[in-house]
């Protein structure tokens with residue numbers, strides 16, 4: 001009888017563990033803006049959900065870009081500004097993280113090749129929980145036309161906002 005109770009409690013603890021493992025991040029609608037051949041940077045966008053109370057997107061990487069940065073785009077006094085989110089971006093189960101033109105987005109910099117419309121690019125999203133636990137999620141992102149106006153955004157992200165942004169040579173990210 002004692003043995004049976006032990007096995008029941010073992011079973012219950014395994015259920016508890018698997019519940020923890022089920023808590024996760026989900027990335028949907030991931031896409032990369034296509035570029036012209038001479039362009040060395042582009043944007044990557046997605047919607048990210050979590051089942052955790054608090055989660056943080058800390059890094060995004062792709063084999064097509066030597067450097068990646070998480071950016072926030074804001075308008076102030078009619079001027080579009082870019083800011084690198086060096087500590088990542090927090091989100092939670094009640095508010096998914098929207099990476100979209102005109103807001104938070106991922107910059108793919110020093111492109112190693114030109115992303116072509118329709119192809120699928122592999123992107124790795126890295127998350128950090130409130131407890132400091134890291135997890136990676138491999139996502140397939142579709143390359144969409146340069147003119148893509150996602151989610152009703154009329155203002156094209158393009159490179160206009162990045163024109164004045166200096167990428168410092170030798171600056172290492174990740």
Ligand SMILES: [Cu+2]
Nearest residue numbers: 071082107162
């Ligand atoms: Cu940017």
